[in-house]
Amino acid sequence: MWSAFFGSEPVFETAGEISFSINGSPFTADEKIASDTTLNSFIRDFANLKGTKFMCYEGGCGACVVSATIVHPVTKMRQTLAVNSCLTPIFACHGWDITTVEGVGDRRKGYHAVQTQLAKFNGTQCGYCSPGMVMSMYSLLERGKAPSKAEVEDSFGSNLCRCTGYRPILDAFKSLASDSSPQNKTNICVDIEDMDKMCPNKNEFCSKLCGSVAIQSGSAVWRKVATLDELVAVLAKVGDAPYKLVAGNTAEGIYRSEGIQTYIDVKSVPQLRNIEVKPDVITLGGNVTLTEAMDFFNEVNSAGFDYLVHLGGHFDLIAHVPVRNVGTLAGNLSIKHAHPDFPSDVFMTLDAVGATLNIMDISGIIQNVTMVDFLLLGMNKKIILSIQFTRRDNPHRLRLFKITPRAQNAHAYVNAGFLFEFEDEVSWKVAGVPRIVFGGISPSFTHARAAESLLVGKVLLDNKTLAQAITALGQEILPDDVLTNPTPDYRKKLAQSLFYKFVLHLDPTKVSKFLRSGTENLQRPISSGIQEFDTDATLYPLNEAIPKIEALAQCSGEAQYVNDIPSFPDELHGAFVQTTVATGTISSIDATAALAIDGVVTFFKHTDMPYSNTFTPAIFGYLEPEEVFCSGTILYAGQAVGMIVAKSRAVALEAAKKVKVEYAVGSSNPVLTVEDVLNQAGNRIYPVQKENEKDNSVLVSATKIIKGDFSLPRQYHMTMETQTCLVVPREDDNYDVFCSTQFMDLAQAVVAKCLNVEASKINMSVRRLGGGYGGKITRPPQLAAACAVASWTLNKPVRMVLPLSGNMEIAGKRFAVRDEYEVGVDEKGKILYLKAKVFQDAGCNLNDSQRTMNTTTAHFTHSVYDSSTFEIVGQQIKTDTASNTWCRGPGSTEAVAFLEEIMERIAGEMNLDPLEVRLANMYAVDNPVPAMIADLKEKADYDARKAKVEEFNSLNRWKKRGVSLVPVQYPFDFWGVRPVVVSVYQIDGSVAISHGGVEMGQGLNTKVAQVAAHFLGLPLSMISIKPSNNLIAANASVTGASLGSESLSYATMQCCKEILSRLSVIKEKMPDAEWKALVREAHAQEISLTASYTFTKRDNVGIYFIWGAAMAEMEVDILTGEKQILRVDLLEDAGQSMSPMVDVGQMEGAFVMGLGYWLYEQLVYDPYSGRLLTNSTWNYKIPGAKDIPADFRVYFRKNSKNPNGVLNSKATGEPPLNMSIAAYFAITHALNSARKDAGAPASYFQLKPPATAEHIFFTSLTDEKDFKLFEEDEE
């Protein structure tokens, strides 16, 4: 094999396969495995362990994290590390012992403490993130020393969760920390000790570190080298063919390499992994991992090297634990070398401290170069051997900065490093040439050379010098303009601000007190939370705070999602080909190149749809047929043109990229926003929805008339499980459809129509979803139709799992909406009339928009405010974007936001307190919200904290705080058809339930089980919830809008009552008989033990309101625009909750999803092609674990029973999202003070949502003229 590839004798002893273990079982991989096979796909597809998930395949979500025990090539110690299996090539795993979630614990061998704690703390909802969470925590514990709470909290930058809001996950894992409360610790320490026993070889030399490997796989060869000589020899022979050195392979998460013919695994080369400390120089091997470097920097105690500790701090902000565990210094620097626009933190920090690189070529010559010279060096067949740091004994100051869209796992908008030597720390006179380094400016910019020269010999702690330096920076920093980055203007100003922060920090005692707040970054404490609710033990298990019934299965990877259904032997995989332009027509499609790829079976397009090409059937009330595959006229970029079917998903995805689609595109740019439509004449505005139409001739005498508008953006659902479907052909023209859908009935109808078979032949089954949030209601049938037609045509099972980018581009988002209004108010800010027009961006058709438009206008008029004088007109607008769809709290979120913005504007323009304005406008009769606000004010200590915030703001120029309290009234109404079947087994009295809902994390199954257990008087363990299917749940309505849990609980209750009533005859005769005996006897008497009930509107479970109020306190860094959420207090009326822990989860999760909407998530489209540019975890940032409120308190309204609800309960999952706007307003209140300090006249202003750092920065009116150390007269 070697000879065949290199054409000569092998130079070294090699193995032709690699060996490793997974959960203790040995595995090998050889030339039969494709060279680009990842560990993730090996675990799932070869080892058939489906517990490990995937979503992004770019290291951005954490769903794929597993644990690897690896022998270090220098220390020979075994280290256990979390790694992203999606970025790890299987051939890189030689000698590894891999543990997946199945290996940690399961129902047979017992669960591990990490799993039980996560379940116990209700840290799972949909559960799709849970295996990754478990493996991150397990690896942290396995690294050998128990982590502190702070370390735990810091270690989840790798793992996204869209459902829970992270608080319970962090609490669960912090309970395992060395400094957790004694009660938790006692329990857990036992488990940790057990784990040690399970790992007897820990810290011992492992002989598995073997020599070299060479595997020819297809046209590529994988070489694992064990020595530097060997590396050089291999490099010398690669010729001109593309090669890659593989260390952590994490660069693939950012820039995918293509066409590689030689992979050279270098991570076992000791010279590249060594750390050497000498008195004058410290040398780190090029492939020292970021974790090793960080640990070393944090602990270095050699004289003259204390500056390295700053690097340790900064490295903590690079990527996240699993990437740092295997990603290396040289790998990072090579990315920067190949892509100079990459804002590398490694490059920036090494450059800032004046480190140098030793670069070796294949003739063995070693060159020592500066970081800047490295960028200019040709690196073909060269090796970054090591990095050198020199001793610094002179007085110096080093500060490193990184400003990011969210707290962790995000690239820098701008990063910066400043290293100055001073003659002394009294005069602050600059000695020598300082180092001023910035990243994120432009591909060619590294050092601010002009500012560096200007400052030589200057006294830095001086207003004039500072001003000169800031001006010089302004002149030489010319950021490039990249659509997905913040604007050049912001990045330039940010760079200036960071330098100002550095100077302020030199000696805060010499800085005016008012300005000192600019010195430090925002400080986040370890987060905490309180959940306050009452329960009634007489109702248990109803109303009992229990974890979700499937929580342990989720935490152990035993819970099955659609893509975990084992592969069928002849199964095929689909991948969509999607448009890259938003308008025009398709002129040709050529799949020849794709079809030539080994493993590709066929290509489908619209002409291959035999009977129907739509997934929005008219019988479901859709206004416009949406095409499965575009038949010619393009409606948006990302639309499906066709589908490649191949033998593996990887091949299908690769081949889909090779299908050539040509377009005839018109000359005008696509219309992408509501504003685009309003700004141009056109016919894109659709039907009018009116609420409370008023006689406009009645004029009201108002103290003030205010006109305004507010535009809200789209939001991507970011389900951790992307759209997924599997269709299996069965006998008698039946098709089993496993679809990740919230609406089985719709998918069934679409598949039946597309195949022209009776609906009864379509067997739908849904066990659970990995998140839905409304995004899996009307969109999944498109996949179902495509897979079904392929399955029908080829007579094989066909599976399709959308890749993240494809999912983001094809699927509609939360509706973008704009309102324009006029409001007349009296002197107290009470609204005398309100006329509002709401324009909703439907996307390319009106299908899902119509109902949401109605919801939006209805939430306007049924809000907590007196709406008797409101007149609302709702209009839908078509844009050249994907058909927008429901997203958690659809319509209500927007209506609440508009009303609350109006309240804020009234307060702002009339100089009134916003809360007073809100209270003045509330409807008067039977409105409990004012009392709830009073209650919340007391719980949250509102008045005192508000006063403290004002005091804080008066004392601090560069940090500001704000509070806001937002109420909500959420009108709730039941509709739809929701069947349940309850069966009792005579064998042992156990109970099985199947219902017409879809469990997607909302706790539906748990509530249904609690209700059944309560009514039947049984322990929960006797109740089993089965997957939903369309035999039992025929015609079931959608599970969404929080309707499922309550209505299905109601139907379950009716079934239980029916069974009890049938048993009552027996009970009369056998009054003392236990349940099992009763059931047996009933069966003996041929009494049916199965009952069904279908919930409908006729059940008269009434309309009710959900009330709540939330207070948020925010802190903002005025010099950077960064923010943090100091505290949130959330009070909601949950009625008498059926399942308090589930409802807490709903509240926290919804609130944090709302925080994402208001503070973080930004969708950017290319204005020319209309393509979504933010289509990955790199540039679409949902909140991470350290973006949640530092202090998050949730309270249920006390003594609340809802007579109109099911079993006195209320739905809980959407109002908190409505209230999350409190965080956004709290920022605006903080900015009020900053603007005042900046000299702006008091007036209302708007902060563009989402409140990104850039929007905050510009709204704060921060200007370089204010960058001073002290007022001149203070000098």
Ligand SMILES: Cc1cc2nc3c(=O)[nH]c(=O)nc-3n(C[C@H](O)[C@H](O)[C@H](O)COP(=O)(O)OP(=O)(O)OC[C@H]3O[C@@H](n4cnc5c(N)ncnc54)[C@H](O)[C@@H]3O)c2cc1C
């Ligand atoms: C999710 C995620 C988040 C990230 N966040 C950040 C961040 O916030 N800040 C930041 O700066 N970076 C970030 N990165 C980048 C990360 O630091 C790099 O991916 C990592 O350091 C690359 O190292 P590696 O060993 O995995 O490189 P590999 O992927 O193995 O290799 C990358 C390149 O380096 C070359 N190479 C490797 N070793 C050598 C050597 N010794 N000599 C010459 N060439 C070599 C290879 O040929 C290859 O071309 C992030 C990456 C990911 C995946």
Ligand code: FES
């Ligand atoms: S799939 Fe690996 S991090 Fe997302």
Ligand code: FES
């Ligand atoms: S529970 Fe974390 S993503 Fe659903």
